[in-house]
Amino acid sequence: MVESSWPQAEPYRIKVVEPIKLLSRDQREKALERAGLNPFSLKSDEVFIDLLTDSGTGAMSDNQWAGIMLGDESYAGSRNFFNLERVVRDIFGYPFFLPTHQGRGAENVLFPLLIEKGKYVIGNMHFDTTKAHIEIAGGRGVNLVRKEAYNLDSEYPFKGDMDIEALVDFIENKGQENISFILMTITCNSGGGQPVSLENMQKVREIADKYKLPLFLDAARFAENAYFVKKREQGQKDKSIPEIIREFFALADGCTVSAKKDGLVNIGGLIGLAEEQEELYMRAKERLVPLEGFVTYGGMAGRDMEALARGLYEVQEEDYLAHRIGQVERLGKKLMEIGIPIQKPVGGHAVFVDGKTWLAHIPQEQFPSQALCIELYLESGIRAVEVGTILAGRDPETGKNVMPELDLLRLTVPRRTYTDNHMDYVAEAFRRIDNRREEISGVRFAYEPKILRHFTARFARV
Ligand SMILES: *Cc1c(COP(=O)(O)O)cnc(C)c1O
Numbered sequence: 001m002v003e004s005s006w007p008q009a010e011p012y013r014i015k016v017v018e019p020i021k022l023l024s025r026d027q028r029e030k031a032l033e034r035a036g037l038n039p040f041s042l043k044s045d046e047v048f049i050d051l052l053t054d055s056g057t058g059a060m061s062d063n064q065w066a067g068i069m070l071g072d073e074s075y076a077g078s079r080n081f082f083n084l085e086r087v088v089r090d091i092f093g094y095p096f097f098l099p100t101h102q103g104r105g106a107e108n109v110l111f112p113l114l115i116e117k118g119k120y121v122i123g124n125m126h127f128d129t130t131k132a133h134i135e136i137a138g139g140r141g142v143n144l145v146r147k148e149a150y151n152l153d154s155e156y157p158f159k160g161d162m163d164i165e166a167l168v169d170f171i172e173n174k175g176q177e178n179i180s181f182i183l184m185t186i187t188c189n190s191g192g193g194q195p196v197s198l199e200n201m202q203k204v205r206e207i208a209d210k211y212k213l214p215l216f217l218d219a220a221r222f223a224e225n226a227y228f229v230k231k232r233e234q235g236q237k238d239k240s241i242p243e244i245i246r247e248f249f250a251l252a253d254g255c256t257v258s259a260k261k262d263g264l265v266n267i268g269g270l271i272g273l274a275e276e277q278e279e280l281y282m283r284a285k286e287r288l289v290p291l292e293g294f295v296t297y298g299g300m301a302g303r304d305m306e307a308l309a310r311g312l313y314e315v316q317e318e319d320y321l322a323h324r325i326g327q328v329e330r331l332g333k334k335l336m337e338i339g340i341p342i343q344k345p346v347g348g349h350a351v352f353v354d355g356k357t358w359l360a361h362i363p364q365e366q367f368p369s370q371a372l373c374i375e376l377y378l379e380s381g382i383r384a385v386e387v388g389t390i391l392a393g394r395d396p397e398t399g400k401n402v403m404p405e406l407d408l409l410r411l412t413v414p415r416r417t418y419t420d421n422h423m424d425y426v427a428e429a430f431r432r433i434d435n436r437r438e439e440i441s442g443v444r445f446a447y448e449p450k451i452l453r454h455f456t457a458r459f460a461r462v
């Protein structure tokens with residue numbers, strides 16, 4: 001591994017390249033007009049550096065591509081399924097495994113078996129599809145993350161931790177009979193890719209035991225979380241990444257995983273269940289067939305299962321993780337040096353820019369972080385995403401725009417895809433915008449869809 005005083009050279013070399021093109025300023029303006037000033041509606045060919053998401057956007061290794069050629073596309077009993085099952089058992093320690101087409105497929109299969117109508121699902125902070133599947137199953141999602149999570153400037157090292165006191169209070173107040181289960185998201189995606197400590201997970205387990213509640217992991221970024229535990233948590237530095245992962249999963253009754261993040265693949269997901277969960281496994285298996293596919297493929301091609309089996313090992317390598325987490329952190333540092341306000345500490349998969357503070361002259365009703373997204377694309381061809389007032393939507397009862405505390409722009413870094421030169425280009429774009437940020441104007445809706453408005457909305461400048 002490269003020592004930290006050296007330049008952090010990528011722990012891989014490049015065998016295949018995918019050309020990307022920067023359109024001219026004029027072309028970018030036209031593209032953005034056509035897209036209704038919504039970067040979601042841009043064609044990917046119109047984007048130079050795409051920081052929309054880290055989901056399914058990473059690069060696979062030569063070893064994974066070699067695995068693709070070994071795909072066994074038998075409808076039933078594919079050898080890649082048995083290989084992946086062996087890997088899941090080895091890494092997570094769960095005997096029961098079901099493949100799904102992606103993370104939300106796993107949620108759709110499992111949640112209705114765990115949730116009773118009107119009951120709560122307590123999490124640190126639920127991811128949006130997770131919240132949706134809780135609600136579709138008739139449950140009610142509750143977020144009880146520590147309060148530091150909402151303070152962008154707090155350097156608290158485990159901002160994904162559950163607020164233990166609030167958890168106990170909530171269970172006591174609502175009654176344990178009104179709670180379906182507890183779900184810990186690692187790392188906490190909606191909270192900015194912030195990690196959960198092993199100590200916090202242990203405490204949540206104790207409480208789950210005390211009140212006889214099932215405890216599950218939403219584990220899309222399980223390896224990034226383990227890396228933070230090793231680096232930041234007292235008494236953990238001598239453990240290996242696989243040891244920390246094992247300990248985490250041993251504290252839960254099972255997991256849903258989107259393989260599009262730490263699985264290092266472009267599509268896939270899985271359900272894992274502990275020894276005592278055989279009955280739940282049997283019922284999930286019954287649901288899997290009509291919803292996702294037969295039990296030995298669950299919506300994935302054989303070749304994709306093979307690539308995932310290999311990716312799950314590669315993601316645990318410490319030099320990979322050091323570079324991955326380090327690259328995101330270096331981008332954050334560069335932005336801070338320029339004086340751009342961002343969420344601290346920098347999370348595992350993204351840098352969150354505080355658009356509301358940086359563009360303080362734009363009122364929140366005029367969506368400062370969306371205005372920044374638009375300006376960033378025009379300036380540099382970079383695509384980012386607003387995580388703020390537009391995403392928050394309207395209050396279903398009053399019809400008014402919800403005004404969330406935080407209005408952010410997310411720069412999400414795909415895995416093994418861009419170099420630090422790309423990240424320097426990103427920082428430079430911010431430096432140039434900084435010089436004339438007061439000239440940026442806010443935006444309003446030109447067309448506002450009723451649900452999930454951020455994906456297909458159109459905007460106009462105020
Ligand atoms: C991405 C993600 C999901 C949903 O997974 P998909 O593969 O996008 O369906 C669920 N939970 C978390 C924490 C995620 O990051």
